[in-house]
Amino acid sequence: MRPSSGISAPVRRHPSRRALLARVLTAIAFSLLATLFPASTAEAHSFLESSTPAKDSELSSAPEKIVLTFNEPLDRGFTELAVVGPDGATHWESAGAAVDGPTLSAPVKPLGPAGKYTVEYRVVSADGHPVSGSYSFTLAKAGAGVAAPVAPPSATQAAHTAPAAGNDTGSGIPVWAWIAAAAVLLIAGGIVAARISGAPARD
Numbered sequence: 001m002r003p004s005s006g007i008s009a010p011v012r013r014h015p016s017r018r019a020l021l022a023r024v025l026t027a028i029a030f031s032l033l034a035t036l037f038p039a040s041t042a043e044a045h046s047f048l049e050s051s052t053p054a055k056d057s058e059l060s061s062a063p064e065k066i067v068l069t070f071n072e073p074l075d076r077g078f079t080e081l082a083v084v085g086p087d088g089a090t091h092w093e094s095a096g097a098a099v100d101g102p103t104l105s106a107p108v109k110p111l112g113p114a115g116k117y118t119v120e121y122r123v124v125s126a127d128g129h130p131v132s133g134s135y136s137f138t139l140a141k142a143g144a145g146v147a148a149p150v151a152p153p154s155a156t157q158a159a160h161t162a163p164a165a166g167n168d169t170g171s172g173i174p175v176w177a178w179i180a181a182a183a184v185l186l187i188a189g190g191i192v193a194a195r196i197s198g199a200p201a202r203d
Contacts, residue, residue, distance in 0.1 A: 046070045046125040048133060049102075055135040062111035062143045066093070066119055068104045075099075075124035081106040086115030092145070097121075110145035114138075 052067040053059055066083060081097035081104055084090065094109040104123055111117065117139060122132040 045127065045129045046072055046074060046123055046131045048121075048135075051119070051135060053137040056137065058138045058140050060140050062139060062145070063108055065105055065107045068119075068121055070102045070104070070123065073101045073126055074104060075126060075128065078122070078124050078130070079104060080120070080122040082120045083108055084118045084120060085111075086113055086117065088118075092117065099123075111139050111143040112145040114140060114142040 047070065048068055049071050050069045053063050066081060068081070076099045079097045079099055081093060083092040083106075085092055092109050092111055094107045097104055097106045104121060115138065116136050118134055118136045120132075120134040122130065124130050
């Protein structure tokens with residue numbers, strides 16, 4: 001018989017059930033984070049690059065129209081542009097907003113009282129994300145315009161401007177879709193974890 005050399009073969013150690021379970025739970029956690037906070041939410045949406053009149057400018061005469069230029073082409077649906085007078089209530093735009101590529105514009109009635117006018121806008125990015133904002137300019141000399149009473153919005157307009165329930169994730173995908181995906185991941189992870197915990201331990 002050949003004498004033993006005294007060196008035994010290395011023993012392969014299999015990861016314990018606790019270690020496997022920890023790995024599975026870690027993978028599930030990262031998957032949930034990727035699902036609930038996708039890369040699309042970090043992407044830049046439309047933003048205002050320039051405007052006519054310019055922000056915080058002081059004008060001696062009223063502009064004929066407002067022109068807003070964004071960094072990318074806009075969706076033609078659900079766009080709004082309003083010019084609110086110094087009283088904070090009277091609107092001075094004379095027609096609906098028009099979209100031409102990255103440009104949003106609307107004609108303006110002859111302005112009236114001197115003071116600060118606020119331009120309010122709401123656009124939809126090419127990826128479907130709504131973007132809203134405002135800026136002001138000052139009319140130094142009163143114009144000849146006369147404020148007209150503001151009509152309350154119709155039910156149809158209110159329905160169009162109101163955001164759809166459960167669709168405010170910032171990426172155009174309903175919230176329920178993210179919840180369903182997270183639930184599927186949790187169920188799948190629970191099944192895997194149960195199988196690991198119930199598997200016989202290896203020596």
